[in-house]
Each structure stands twice: as structure tokens, then as C-alpha cells.
Amino acid sequence: MLELQHVDAGYDATRVLHDVSLHGAPQGIAAVLGHNGAGKTTMLRTAIGLIRPTGGTVLFDGEDVTALPPSARVARGMAYVPQGQQSFEQLTTRENLQVVADRRRGARRAALVDQALGRFPALTEVIDRKAGLLSGGQRQQLAIARALITEPKLLILDEPTEGIQPSVVAEIEHTILSLSADEGLSVLLAVQHIDFALHAAQRYTVLAAGRVTSAGAGGAGAQDAVRQAMAI
């Protein structure tokens, strides 16, 4: 589904990614692992088109999207949830979802909001609360729910459980697994903690200092290779 081929990318004069390749599973979860500053966010921003690579190619569904802006990639079925649970703080939970649904066409708009709420029952309890007053976990769930309203084929999540209390982490992880396993959504997930990543992911890629140091099939068997690659 998503493929990066020999990508170089960064910020102005600072090259962050060096010859990075990634083969996302056609369906399922691909995890990008790495310590702080390894380049995970830069990789995801390059995938969605917020950063234009200086070298290499980004493919989505077999199409070269390297030169396309984020809006065109979203139109093709990519959705990106950045780290930090961004929503409109002055709008309520429902309004935040409705804003995204209103940009969709057709009679399914109302159904899309209900469907998103169905995946995150905790949000129905705070449906009329302003997003700025939600907990970190609720904000993260709202951010993912907003992305799902665009009905993506590929959901790109940047550290979705970072800084969130453990009970809510489990809920978010459960939802990610169920979106992939039950609904056939592809997920590209940046994480620092390897346990969930290897449990959930069909493919993993480890980044260190902007380079791929290990990549392969997920699962418990990959633990040693990943730990070794992350220790570098």
C-alpha cells in the first residue's frame, strides 16, 4: 500500500532521513520504531507529503505520489494523525467530528460521525465538552476518530499512546488492532515502545539517526533483532 524507496528528506539544510525505504503491508500494521530524534516523525510527514523528499520516491497503491501535496494524498485515502492530539480546542467533541464530516459528500455524513463515536465509546461521554477540556487520552481518541471520518485506506499515527494513562493506552491499542484486523485498514504507526509494535505489526522498521537499521516481519521472533537495532 505505502512504499518509500531510498528517501532522503529533512528540513532546509538539515538532512534527517538517509536512504530510507519502507514497505508497508498491503493490509495490516507497519510499525516504525526508534528513539527520540531517530526520524520517525520526519518519515511520517514525508509519507503524507508535509515534507518533500530531496531524493527517492513515495508510492501509494502503486502510484508515485512524491510530488503530490498532502490534500491529494488524503483524497487518495491517506490520513495522518500527528503527535499531540490536535483538534479545535474551542469546539466540542461533536463539533470537531462534524467539521470533518461536513467536508464529506453524500448522505453518509451523519452516519460517519456515529460510526466514529461507536469506535470510541468514551467520546460519547464528553460529546458536548470542548476539546480543550478533554484529557490527553480523550483528545487522542478524538484525533483518531476525526481521521477515520475521512474513510482512509491508510491511517498514519504518530506515537498515539505517548504520555497517555495506561488504561486508555489499552483502549487505543485495542482500537488500532481492531481497525486493522476487522476492517482491513492499513496502519503506519510510529512508536518508541516495542512490545505493542511487535505484537500488532506485520512489518517493522527501526530507524536510528535517520537510517534504517533493521526491518522485517513483526511478531515475538523479531524482539532480539529490534532490541539490538535500537541499542545502536
Ligand SMILES: Nc1ncnc2c1ncn2[C@@H]1O[C@H](COP(=O)(O)OP(=O)(O)OP(=O)(O)O)[C@@H](O)[C@H]1O
Ligand atoms: N522543524 C525542524 N527543523 C529542523 N530540524 C528538525 C525539525 N523537526 C525535527 N528536526 C530534527 O530532525 C531529527 C528527527 O526528528 P523527528 O521528530 O523526525 O524524530 P522522532 O523519531 O519522531 O523523535 P520523537 O520520538 O522525539 O518525536 C531530530 O534531530 C530533530 O531535531
